[in-house]
Amino acid sequence: MLTVVMLTMGVALVSMLILVGEAFDESFKKNIKGIDMVVGAKGSPLQLILAAVYQIDNPTGNISRAEAQKLARNPMVANAIQLSFGDSYRGRRIIGTSHEYPALYAAGLAEGRLWESAFEATVGAQVAEEFGLKTGDTFFSAHGDDMNADVHEEHPFTVVGVFDKTGTVVDRLLLTAQESVWSVHDSPGDTATAANREITAMLIQFKNKMGMISLPRLVNQQTNMQAALPAIEINRLFELFGIGIAALRVLAIAIMLLGGISVFVSMLNSLKERAYEMAIIRSMGASRSQVFMMVMGEALLLGIAGTFLGLVVSHVGLAVLNSYADQQFGIAIDVWRLSSGEWILAAITIILCIFAAIIPALKTIRMDVSKVLSTYAQ
C-alpha cells in the first residue's frame, strides 16, 4: 500500500534526523568533558576550541610555556594539560603532551604502552587501523596538517602502543612527548631552552565553579594569552548553525504532516470504494460504533506498521552509513536501541494516524446504509 510506504519513508527520514543529530550532540559533549577552559594564543576563541579540543582547524598561534605554567599554579586550577601541535602523519595530527591527556578521555591501551621518551608515540585506534600501524612500527612526521607536506626525514617516530577505541578525538591522534615536537623543529645551533619554549595550548580544569568567574578574565586581561570556555563557544557554534538546525526541524515536521495527510486521503478514498462492503457489514448487524472502531483499528495498524518499518529502514540505513561516518568524523551511532526521541516519534506517528482517520471514520458511520445498498444492488 502506497500509504504504508509514504509513512515508512517519513518515519525513516525523521528518525535518521533525530539519530544523527543526537550523535553529533553526544560527540561534541564527549570531547569537552573535563575541560573547563582552554588557554592559547590570542585570536578567535572558537578557533582555539575547535583546534585544541576537537582537533579540527589550525591553532591561533603559540604561547609561552613559562606563562602557561605560571597560570597552572593558580590556586583555582585543579588540572592543567599542555598541548604542543605542529606535525602530522599522513594527515593525522601528532600532539606532544602528557599522559594526562589520554587519561582525560579514559583511553585504555589495546596494545603496548604509553610513550615515555621523545620520538615514542602511542597512536589512536582509528589511526592504527587506517595506516596499519602496530607496536614497533616506525614512521616520519610531516610539518603542518597537509598530507603532502614536507616529511622530516631525520627523526623517525616509533610506535610503542595503540589506544582502545574511545569514540573521542584520541582515536584520530598520535600522542607523543612534547620533546619530540620541539626537537623536530629545532635546527642545530638553536639556543632554545626550557625558559623560552612555546606550546600551543593548555587545557584547564577548575577546582570548582568559582574558577569560571575569575580565571578567564584574569587570563584575557592580564596576560598575552586568551582563555576560551568550550561550553560557551560550542553553544555559540550551534547558534551559528541554528538556522540549519531549525530548517531541519521544519523539514521533519513537514514530512510528518505530509505523512498524516497521505493517511487521511488514502483512508478517505479507500473507504469510499469500500462503502458497499461497509453497508453490508452494517446490514449484518454491526452498530455504528463497531464500524467506527473497525476503521480506527485499521488506522492504528497502519500507524504501527509504518512506524515499525520506518524505524527498521532508518536503523538499517544508518548501520550501512556508520562505517563511513565513523571513519570521517569519529561518530558512531548505536543502531541497536531506540533513542527517546524515536519513542516520541513513534507515539506522534501513531497519534497522527488516528487523528487522520477520524474524519473518514465519521463519514463512514454516517452513511445512509439503505441508500448505499440500493444503489449498488443493480
Place this chain on the structure above:
Amino acid sequence: MPFMSDSAQAILCTSSLSYNYPGQADLHFPDISCMRGHHLLITGNSGVGKTTLLHLLSGLLHVQHGQVVIDGIRLGELNQKELDRFRGSHVGLVFQQPRFVSALSVVDNILAAQFFGTGSSSRTKAVVLLEELGIADKADKMTNHLSGGERQRLAIARALAAGPPLVFADEPTSSLDDANADMVYELLVKEAARNGATLVVVSHDQRLKSRFQYQIAL
C-alpha cells in the same frame, strides 16, 4: 425436521406502513401479517417500492409512519444501536448481487455474520452451515475466488449464519435462467426450513408466483 409453527404468533406484522423520500410522492404499503413457516412472496413491478419495503421491514430504514413488528418487537421503538443489533440477530438478508467482505475468507464471512448478530462466533457451526450449502470445501478460500453459483450459496449461508427467524431475499432469481432459478428457490426454502426461519421473498419474477402459497402484491 417438521417445522413447528406457533400458529397464533405472527413473525412479521405491519400496519399503515408508508414512507416518504424527500421530493417524491408517498409510498403506501399494504398491511402484512406473516405467520411462522408461511413463506411469503411480495410481488410488484420495478419502481413500486419493493426495495423500500424490504429495507423498512429489515430495519435498514427507520419507520416514519405506521408500524413494523417482528417477533413481537416494534421496530419503531428501537434506537439505532438496538436496531442494528436486532437486525443482526433476527433478520437474514440475501441481496440480489451477492457481495461479501472481500478481505475475509468464506468461513470468516460466516463468522463475522455470527459475531455481529449474536456477539459470538462458532467455527463448527459455520462449517456445518457451509456443508449444508455444499461449499464447505471452499471454507478458507477468498470470496472472489468463488463461482457465481457458489457466491449465491454463500449469500444464503451468510443470511442464516446468526440463526435469524426471518430471512429476506431481494430478487434472488431474477437474473437466473429457469434451471438455476429453480435450484435457488429450492435451496432457499429447504435451508429456511432446516434452520427454523421464515422466508420472505421480494421479487417481480413471474416464475415464483406459482410456488408461494402466501403472496402480497404491491
